[in-house]
Amino acid sequence: TTGRPKGCQHSTGGYLAYVTGTAKYIQDIHPTDVYWCMADIGWITGHSYIVYGPLANAATSVMYEGVPTYPDASRPWRIAERLDVNVFHTAPTSIRQLRKLGPDEPRKYRYHFKHMTTVGEPIEPEAWKWYYEVVGKSEAVIVDTWWQTETGGFLCSTMPALHPMKPGSAGPAVPGIHPVIFDEEGNEIASGSNKAGNICIRNPWPGIFQTIWGNRERFVQQYYAKYNRKKDSKDWRDWPYFAGDGAMQAADGYYRILGRVDDVINVAGHRLGTKELESACLMVPAVAEAAVVPVADEMKGRVPEIYIALKPGYEAxxxxxxxxxxxxxxxxxxxxxxxxxxxxPDMPKTRSGKIMRRVLAAISNTMDVGDVTTLANPEVVEQVRVMVQGSGPVATKEAPEDIKKFGQVS
Structure with missing residues (x-):
């Protein structure tokens, strides 16, 4: 949905075993539970944690088609009440959207979640707090999971009742996963150092994908070559998995995921994580959603530009x-x-609710926005373009390579 598509080839037994185990031990799913993951079934969260994981654990799995806010923002909570959902799973983007359109709606319904998962991107503490206090009614455990299409299932997460929850942090590694954070030169960054780096996984695991379908060279180059120690080695210790995400590890062992390595803005030599900037925007009470993109600047190289959408009741x-x-x-x-x-008025989003930051970056840098017909709300793109560039025709231009790649998942 956000970049050049690729076919991630997963195994059958290893993948199924991994999602079954993580659904059971991280999401605490049992045969008596009614579980609802709001993801689109066509992407990996739908595969792993709507179909295979919950059903392999004999749970009842709710499947829902369409946007969660139609015809109004209380629909998810009505469904949860009617179907007795007690394990809930959604993405930070949906949490922000539901908070924006109906901040008090969950209080009107008599559902009770024992467990709530968040997935897909880092969740800022303000959104986490609303998710816990309002959606979860301060009685549900939250696990803030980090993983990828390529990994099959969760890599970092707290475990319910075993680890303390920590807003804004994905938690420690799940059992069997051994992460490490490297700097650009391949030096290991120690926990508690307050330094960010590239998170990698030292070891293989059952859920890891086997190759990119039809493109093994890209598979090796993109995920393993960066920190490979010996090119001809067949020892897995020489081939750490490069996730492409930036992260920090606190002294308590919890990992904080900062977003894609490419989604970093270099302002006059200072590397600023877009998630840090967006979290700062969301501290303003009127702001419901925020997206940060880089703009080319003659003096500083790159500077951030901010897009925000407001909560109901607030005016621009x-x-x-x-x-x-x-x-x-x-x-x-x-x-x-x-x-x-x-x-x-709104952010351009995919059907799964992800903000299309590459489209906003294209608008800010007068680039071609590309094909936007598959977005959930393509009409918003032109509204935003007019707001930024004016109503008249504007000649598009070439942008630096880092800006062209910004916001794309390769």
């Missing part, structure tokens, strides 16, 4: 824009000051 104003800038400067520093803050 200079005061809100200034509050966002102030929050960023206070939280991160003046080096992170954005070039512009745009208050948009």
């Amino acid at each position: 104003s200079t005061a809100v824009e200034n509050a966002v800038v102030q929050s960023i400067e206070t939280t991160i520093g003046k080096i992170a000051r954005p070039k512009h803050v745009y208050i948009v």
Whole structure:
């Protein structure tokens, strides 16, 4: 949905065993549970944690087609009440969207979740708090999972009743997974050092994909070559899996995922993670969603540009824009000051609810936005373009390679 497609070839037995085990021990799924994962069944979360994992554990699995906010933002909670759902699974993007459109709606329904999963991208503490207190009614355990299409199932997560929850942190590695964080030179970054690096997995595991269908060279180059120690080695210890995500490890062993390595903005030599900037935006009470993209700048190389959508009841104003800038400067520093803050009616999103940051980056840099017909709300793209570029025709231009790749999952 967000970049050049690839076929991830998974095994049969290893993949099934891994998602069955992680669904049981990380999501605490039992045969008596009614489980609802709101993901689109066509992407990996749907494969692993709507179909294979829950059903292999003999749970009842709810399947739902369509956006969760139609015809209104209370629909998920009505369904949860009617079907007695007690294990719930969704993405931070959906959490933000539901919080934006119906912040108090969950309080009106008598469902009770024992367990809630979040998946797909880092969740900022403000959204986590609403998810826990309002959706979970302060009685459900949250596991903030980190994994990828390529990995088959969860790699990092707390385990319910065993590990303390920590807003904004994915938690420790799940059993059998041994992560490491390397810098660009391949040096290991110690836990508690407050330094970010590239998270990798030292060892193979049952759920890992076998190859990219029809493109083994890309498989090796993209996922294993970066930190390979000996090119001709057949020892797995020489081939750590490079996930392509930035991360930090706290002294307590919990991993904090910072987002895609490519989704970093280099401002005058300072590497700023887009998730850090977006989290600062979401600290402003009026802001429901935020997206940060890089813009080419003659002096600084790249500068951040901010797009925000507001919660119901708030109106676009200079005061809100200034509050966002102030929050960023206070939280991160003046080096992170954005070039512009745009208050948009909505964010361009995929059907699975992911914000299409590459489209926003294209608009900010006067690039061709590409094919947007498969988006859930393609009409928003033109509205945002007019807001940024004006209503008249604008000649598109070539952008630097890093900006062209921004927001794309390779």
